Amino acid sequence: MPIPKRFFRRAPLRPLIQSLVVATTLGLVLTAPPSAAQVNLPSLGDSVSQDLDVVSERKFGDEIMAEVWADPAYVDDPLLQEYVEGIFRRLVASSRKLGNITDETVDHFAWQPFLVLDKSINAFALPGGFVGVHLGLIAMTGADDELASVMGHELSHVTQRHIARRIVGDSRNGLLATAGLIAAVLAAARGSPDAAQAAIMTSQAAAQAASLAFSRDMEREADRVGFQVMVGAGYSPSGMSSMFERMEQAFNLSDSGDYPYLRTHPLTSERIADARARIGAAPFARPTGTPEHAMLAARARVLMDPRAVPWRALQDLDRGTRDQAGDAPLLDQLAARYASALASIKLRDFDRSARAIDAAQTLLAQLPDSADRGGRGARDLVFLRAELAEARGDAAAGFAALQTLGADKSRPLLLERAALALVDRDPAPARAVAEDLQTFVALHDKDILAWAELARLWTRLGHTLRSVRAQAESSLAAGDLNGAIDRMRSALRMSSARDADQYEAAIIDARLRTLTYERRRLLKERYPNGVPGGGEPQ
Template identity: 35%
Template sequence: MAMLRRPLPCLPALALSLMLSAPAIGQELTLELPYQATPPPSVDDRPTFELPSLVSHDAQAVSGEETRLGRAWLRQFRAHAPLWQDPITEHYLASLVARLLPYSHVSGIDPIVTLVASERLNAFAVPGGIIGVNAGLFAFAEGEAPLASVLAHELGHLSQNHYARGQQRAEQTRIPAMAAMLAGMLLAAGGGGDAGIAAAMGSQAALYQDQLAYSRRFEREADRLGLQTLANAGYEPQAMVEMFRTMQRMAALQGGNPPEFLLTHPVSESRISDAQARVAQLPVARHHRDDTEYQMIRARALLAIHDQDPRQALTRLERDGAKPAARRYATALVDAQAGRVDDALSALDALARQLPDLALLPATAAEVALDAGRVDDAIRRGRHQLRLMPGYAPAGLVLGEALLQRDPGEAYRVLRDLAAQQPENPQVFTLLAEAAGRSGHRAWGHLARAEQLQLTGRIDRGIEQLDLAKEIAKTEGEPNVLARIEQRHEAFVGYRKTMEEFE
């Protein structure tokens, strides 16, 4: 689960036929569920957990239709894209989005953040509140404000319903455009670049360029709103201008091959000049906190990118003037990867004492302990952190995984609560399925496995798991579980119908 066990892969471009077909099984995690002799609790004692839905219950600025399509889009994306599974970074990014959201004029959505295992500089926002960030964006954004500027710009597009407005002239192209967007994002994530998109999409290339690339007017609207969001949230709006200039320099150095972000968000000198003029008129509400936490997150991204030579990550952090605490954090991660676990834990514990408000420090130490096979230490650390910082999801995930090796029943309780907190997180349901099976909650285990499958785009496989759960529930006489299974079966059929619209 820890970042150090999941480096970024070097991936070839994906074929369009793969992208727009039914999700492939891929390298699926097979769960072995040794059903112990421990008797399961009675029906009345069996807990429930909230399950994800493709439809928002409070859609205002974003329509329910866009939410439905956006969530289905995400499931297709997860089925094929190279995902960077780093709970600490994902939690940080979700927190940053939540910090910007009140100032963004986006309402009625609960954003979902996904990380993409790609070195390319890119971020995207999909109708329905889906926000994706490549690891490469962290690598090129040297501070939190530049990263926040890209997110604020994307929120600007969502707040103005630019996607929906672009469809008004050709409503019949909505689904093909969403499918084209899916194909384009997957090709970009896989390394295909703009040429790969055009070659693979053939007749859909023009549609992709027309529907995914925003108009100049929309870009300026997103700039204006993004700059205001940054200023009101306490960030220097100048960071957006500097980030766009960085991307332009990258394009020049790469022989005119721009970052993926600029392919769909073209930047011109006049647009940058307009943004610069607006910056001069924007007072900043308050200066935001320092970048120490961000620099530690950036260290995680750089180490994931340079997993074959972590010294490159350390060198880059030093060259970019990262704070000593961030460099010590990165060094501790390198030590852990090299087997110097005691040194790593000692450094992380010292940093946690120095910076007690940074939740990622004790969570990282728990990850390091678990990766090193120090299960009891990981459990102790996870429990301690959750007593001090209840609700910190990365610590709950580490604790749940560690408890699977010691006390599956407690693991089930921890992960069930986490599933209620994060109903769109496939990692949580993967662990929950195993914990449920090992602790005697057999039907709930298959139900959780079904949720993990549908969240990653494998709806048919998920329905098969629901059928298994139903048979077990009938055999064991569990009417409450049966009712939930029937409810989810109906929902899954709806998910499948929506996803088929992209094929």
Template identity: 50%
Template structure:
């Protein structure tokens, strides 16, 4: 089997003052083959590296508070260690081409994620320590498979294929609520304590088996024989218990956040139906989150017994049109092949009957045509989509951003300015970064370019982890004849991705640039020197951690 390596496995050994169990690290390294992973294997390997916890007792299930984790979990895999492990994983993920930093889809994801976090906080699911120490970030993965996964430290990944499959924002929110509950219940930490009962050979074989399962379930089954099959079955049994716990708590978070209680049941039913019709390995979510008739039945029962007042108020039913616009964007961007884009240009066999379905079809054609640089088709489809979305401000906003992107792609800066104008300055990341792209399209002598640099500088002062903003700022300073500032912005972009060595290299390049004749900018050079000292100190600290103190 040509399985994929777990890149950076050596980093999993020591995290801060806490060293992970040696057999976990050795098992990971022992399982390292020769090719770089896709996202499915990465997520699945973590699902298996951290086996699930046993089921809760009926008494514990009856309580509203979190199950007691016990001192053993905190001692063996504390909150700080889990966050550090998650940060290391995310540093690898952010440098991978499959990591998809799309501001418009990212804003939409945040519009679901933040209410869920608020609901978990209100329900008491987040302890003060977890809220302060974990990242609580949801991110996108450019993959057409239907999947979502939780990682250590409060990170949740969402495949574009999942967004493209969901029929409503409530269904998508139900998946996020489920994954959020995996994190708030510290399933990874609880599982790590349990994993000490497994042998090194069992852990290694299961990790390799799950890497294979992402490509070929048959190959995985061939690897899992004898005693290893017994160990795997134990893992799956625990996983079912953990999934039921995440279902129960996730449903409460979903309803508290104001989403439709029916979202979780309808999502389960959609996954079950579509996977039966197309069982081609496109649903890795069902391998790591196996559906059973019991789970589906419980979701239906919870939905039927949900708050009648919430249903009457229509909570969680915001903008089916907005979801259609985002679903269309995910459909086209999840698969970068031109043949896939051309397929979306073909009319469906049956014309959509509902307005939201028609909007989805037209917005999908518009996005596909833009990718193919088919301007006439893109204009026709986008105009139809805008007419269908008329009166829905959130859907119209999304389409206005698409029109702005289309104008920029054609080099029509004036039309881009006009399309963005009603939504410029709304405080969203999508608006800020799109406005920056419009500003960069102006000539170097234009006041718009200087204004763009100043606005981006203000933005990154508040959003220092925004890689894309730093990259745009570097372009702006370069065009304005400020190479020292441009190189420093490039360094900050590297740092935001987790590439500490690359950031230091760029800052050292800035120091050399500052010493060249005619480059005298004492203030900027001082900032570069101070920042380099900070990063070098952080690098030395990381090295000490890697060496175990």
């Protein structure tokens, strides 16, 4: 019989999943002011493990992420993804050292950040160790310390089992009773105040108040633990208060005391003071930015709003900084040139992009070597040159730029090599990159984009079976098991051709058997009394 589509297929977020996603949205959005005196609060997550075990929470997180990966708002920009993952790894290691991550959760949770194509200032934690970061958040930060303060807060929601606690609490109180509040938060986060107000009016006020009081304690703990994690990871203690002040200046919010959790960014003077109090007697100073962060924040600014009008405004940033070159800090000038160069690529104004990259290179050379940690900023500029060459269709220039980085085998550069090979008329680079990418996915089999690019390369080289199998593996990595099985079956049918690669056909046959078995296992787990309608899954 047909498999129930809603079990495996990608679909709009269901109300239950949508509610739980929003219920865990950024503490910077839904928080009440923390108290500096609450340093010795007990962990709120201690009592929840017996109610929702880590295996169940991870499975639930995987189901939500399958919806996220299918959403157009999900974005995998290799450079930004690598940057966010680097920060997150340090935070996870710090949290582990502090004892916040148990032996049980370290193995079962994903500990994986992902990017959201949205210009709002937001981040959020999901069940199972997934943390979403909006491009708008990256764009507004002035240093990695500030970004780490937000991610440390969200990581602490995971380590303190706040998400599991919220799920258990909602199931006890009746999830539908808080649906109005959750819808309001979702609408407010998406910039729809009218919809938010309407949702509030249709919800039950008593249930809202109980839910929000529950959330305030979690947010206080996430602030407290997140600060410890951030500092333990080597980031500046002033990163959190600096981020708060930056957001307060941007949004000029005030605290009326009435339902502060429904306002988009309740950053009060009290909360900033508490964040400063955690630093101690040391005078406050904003964290020092780096060339890498300045350029990647500019990159996020360009990518977060993919329309011609904002791109043109960003393209003109270099003109403004030239006019005030004597006054603007070098990092601000560098960021403006980078944004102008990338926006110009998007607008296909290639000559202007090249000039902006050259100007950025000159500015980078004016900074002391110690400012560019490990030459990361210089590397990111080389990557931008390769992207310009790709957009121009000049693969040779792109490969030449990447060759200056020597033995760099990082994911962003591997994927950029793949992109260049796809615009190169000579198939030789495609063969070399395909082999390297095949090795990469063997070690990183959950990489959706890498599998997709590998599929394109094999198509370019005329290896249809390999291409279709890579498409199937990409679908599987994105949580679309049905789609993966469909593609594998298609490949198996193709393998009956006389000239088919029989080695590849054997791999496809084995993978299809494995995936079909996995689907049957999941269906049995989901429907222990039999699939509705009877029959066996195919």
